[in-house]
Amino acid sequence: MSGLDPFGTRLRRAMDARGPLCVGIDPHASLLAEWGLNDDVAGLERFSRTVVEAVADRVAVLKPQSAFFERFGSRGVAVLEKSVAEAREAGALVVMDAKRGDIGSTMAAYAESFxxxxxxxxxxALTVSPYLGYGSLSPAVETARENGAGLFVLALTSNPEGGEVQHAVRPDGRSVAATVLAHLAAENAGEAPLGSFGAVVGATLGDLSSYDLEINGPLLAPGIGAQGATAADLPAVFGKAVRNVVPNVSRGVLRHGADVVALRDAAERYAEEIRAAVTPA
Incomplete structure (x- = not known):
């Protein structure tokens, strides 16, 4: 055993203490340029360290996008390793956005990596794709349980292409997305205060009342800020499950550039708006 409390327990504690905000670390080339940084490993490291310095001691979750580090090869992955360690040392939970999905020993190797x-x-926690069949995630589920970690499984994503798979209807009449949510509810059954196996559900999708989002697990919700959703939209989208939503904001915070104070202020504004929107009156 890892000695860590389960991810769901730690996430609930962090959300209650710091507010339910996830800030993305997305150092893509255009954002590095906006910050006045070169599109190289030095720019990548400066960007990542600045974000961690600004918000890791005050937000619940940081979510680095692995692809933007991997594109620099081993030196980029070394920056990612350091960023993850420093963020966790500062008290933030780290969700690795890598969207891994495979079968058998390959899925097990991805799970061991993260x-x-x-x-x-x-x-x-790690983002994963269930579209080789939910059962293909078993190695990741097992490794997460053994190490006090969690998963966020793609269920109802905000990209328009996702619907052709996620809304497809199975022979039993249930959609693929509904099936994924049902599997997650089963993983989290009996867990308190919150299960460790969450879903990715876009905040831009409008009324989702036809889906059972009460999976006793967290709902990672991209789409706040640059994609058009606001904190005020969350109750209408997520209904009774809104208290377990972890809204992700990336560009809405990161566009404030290399100024630590400006980044910190932006994150705190989003955190307060989200807390006010999801807290019962």
Whole structure:
């Protein structure tokens, strides 16, 4: 055992203490340029360290997008390792946005890379794709359980192309997305105060009352800010499950540039808006 409380327990505690905000670390080329940084490893490191310095001691979750580090090869992955470690040391939970999905020993290797406590890239949770069949995620589920980590499984994503798979109807009459949500509810059954196996559900999708989002697990919700959704939209989208929503904001915070104070202020504004929107009157 890892000695860590389960991810769901730690996430609930962090959300209650710091507010339910996830800030993305997305150092893509255009954003590095906006910050006046070169599109190289030095720029990548400066960007990532600045974000961690600004918000890791005050937001519940940081979510680095692995692809933007991997594109620089081993030196970029080394920056990612350091960013993950420094963010966790500052008290933020880290969700690695890598969207891994495979079968058998390959899925097990992905799980060991991101969810095993001895890995240099150990993160509190990992985004994964279930579209080789939910059962293909079993190695990641098992590794997460053994190490106090969690998963966020793609269910109802905000990209328009996602619907052709996620809204497809199975022979039993249930959609693919509804099936994924049902599997997650089963993983989280009996867990308190919150299960460790969450879904990715876009905040831009409007009324989702036809889906059962009460999976006793967290709902990672991209779409706040640059994609058009606001904190005020969350109750209408997520209904009774809104208290378990972890809204992700990336560009809405990161566009404030390399100024630590400006980044911190932007994150705190979003955190307060979200807290006010999801807290019962």
């Amino acid at each position: 969810l095993h406590r001895d890995s240099p890239l150990f993160s509190d």
